[in-house]
Amino acid sequence: MEFENITIVGLGTMGHGIAQTIALAGGNVRAFDSDNAHIDQLHKRISDNLSVMMEAEAIAEVSVSEVLDRITCFESQAAALDQADFVIEAIAENLHVKQEFFASCEACVAPEVVMASNTSSFPVTAISQGLQYPSRVINTHWFNPPHVIPVVEVIPGTKTNLDTIERTTKFLKELGKHPVRIHQELPGFVLNRLQVALFREMLDLVGRGVISAEDLDIAVRGSLGLRWAAVGPMRVGDFGGWDILTKVYEVLASEIRSDIQLPDVLVRMQAEGKLGLKTGQGFFEFPEDDQQRVIADKDRKFMAWAKVLRESYEV
Numbered sequence: 001m002e003f004e005n006i007t008i009v010g011l012g013t014m015g016h017g018i019a020q021t022i023a024l025a026g027g028n029v030r031a032f033d034s035d036n037a038h039i040d041q042l043h044k045r046i047s048d049n050l051s052v053m054m055e056a057e058a059i060a061e062v063s064v065s066e067v068l069d070r071i072t073c074f075e076s077q078a079a080a081l082d083q084a085d086f087v088i089e090a091i092a093e094n095l096h097v098k099q100e101f102f103a104s105c106e107a108c109v110a111p112e113v114v115m116a117s118n119t120s121s122f123p124v125t126a127i128s129q130g131l132q133y134p135s136r137v138i139n140t141h142w143f144n145p146p147h148v149i150p151v152v153e154v155i156p157g158t159k160t161n162l163d164t165i166e167r168t169t170k171f172l173k174e175l176g177k178h179p180v181r182i183h184q185e186l187p188g189f190v191l192n193r194l195q196v197a198l199f200r201e202m203l204d205l206v207g208r209g210v211i212s213a214e215d216l217d218i219a220v221r222g223s224l225g226l227r228w229a230a231v232g233p234m235r236v237g238d239f240g241g242w243d244i245l246t247k248v249y250e251v252l253a254s255e256i257r258s259d260i261q262l263p264d265v266l267v268r269m270q271a272e273g274k275l276g277l278k279t280g281q282g283f284f285e286f287p288e289d290d291q292q293r294v295i296a297d298k299d300r301k302f303m304a305w306a307k308v309l310r311e312s313y314e315v
């Protein structure tokens with residue numbers, strides 16, 4: 001592999017799945033988290049994930065113990081960073097905390113070691129400000145669950161060099177991921193911008209009672225979602241014809257939401273504490289005693305579609 005020893009710092013929602021992906025692909029993972037509970041749970045979490053993935057045939061049968069043997073947890077960040085060829089940071093989403101991490105990391109590793117952030121919002125140019133070698137810092141933006149979702153956005157900072165971009169991209173491909181290069185450091189990169197654009201309109205429509213939440217999910221899954229997953233929205237446009245789509249665009253551009261107010265329904269849901277699964281109620285109900293089943297069912301669906309996608313990328 002492009003990198004032999006990969007240090008992961010932060011073993012929460014994202015870090016544990018990234019560690020799993022790397023170990024499954026044959027990399028040696030050196031893991032650290034400032035919270036011992038996350039270190040203690042790491043092997044069990046990954047072992048459970050691997051069992052579910054094998055059962056869902058999302059991955060080939062593997063020896064779980066062999067995968068876990070490639071993941072070593074350390075009691076200090078410095079020990080985890082020792083011998084690292086590649087570092088991935090998946091710690092708290094706080095610019096100051098991330099800057100501190102990268103500064104302390106730089107003090108422990110050789111100048112050629114690539115240092116990647118998994119930030120969802122900060123430009124790596126800001127995260128790497130003040131470092132001696134910012135040319136080896138890059139953002140690899142994984143999606144949750146990281147061991148299932150194929151795409152990783154790759155966003156270089158203004159000082160990131162080509163070698164860092166190329167080696168990181170090669171490494172992600174070796175992990176079985178689909179790295180997608182983003183050419184400018186915009187807030188939200190690309191995919192979160194698209195997601196928010198859709199959220200704005202869909203929350204407005206559901207909030208105004210134009211369509212129910214249930215029907216909106218059914219409608220998108222069986223039309224836009226299917227087409228986007230099968231060929232991608234840019235090709236959907238090419239197939240549909242941009243002359244027609246230009247006319248549709250002209251009619252609708254002034255009709256759809258374009259302001260920066262939070263949709264009323266979102267404000268209401270916040271006030272009522274309806275935050276989704278975590279509070280037992282969002283647009284749908286999630287009784288506490290059924291939540292594990294619902295999550296496992298959702299993960300199985302993700303895996304089944306990811307498998308179809310993997311095969312369709314290959315042809």
Ligand SMILES: NC(=O)c1ccc[n+]([C@@H]2O[C@H](COP(=O)([O-])OP(=O)(O)OC[C@H]3O[C@@H](n4cnc5c(N)ncnc54)[C@H](O)[C@@H]3O)[C@@H](O)[C@H]2O)c1
Nearest residue numbers: 010011012013014033034035038090091092093119120144
């Ligand atoms: N959750 C998502 O859907 C998602 C998606 C893409 C990117 N991200 C980004 O990934 C990063 C991690 O997010 P998460 O959802 O895994 O968070 P999380 O809270 O689940 O995990 C963060 C982990 O980092 C540890 N940690 C915090 N500060 C630390 C430090 N200084 N040193 C060592 N360990 C530290 C915490 O103990 C925790 O275990 C964030 O930057 C987040 O924005 C999250």
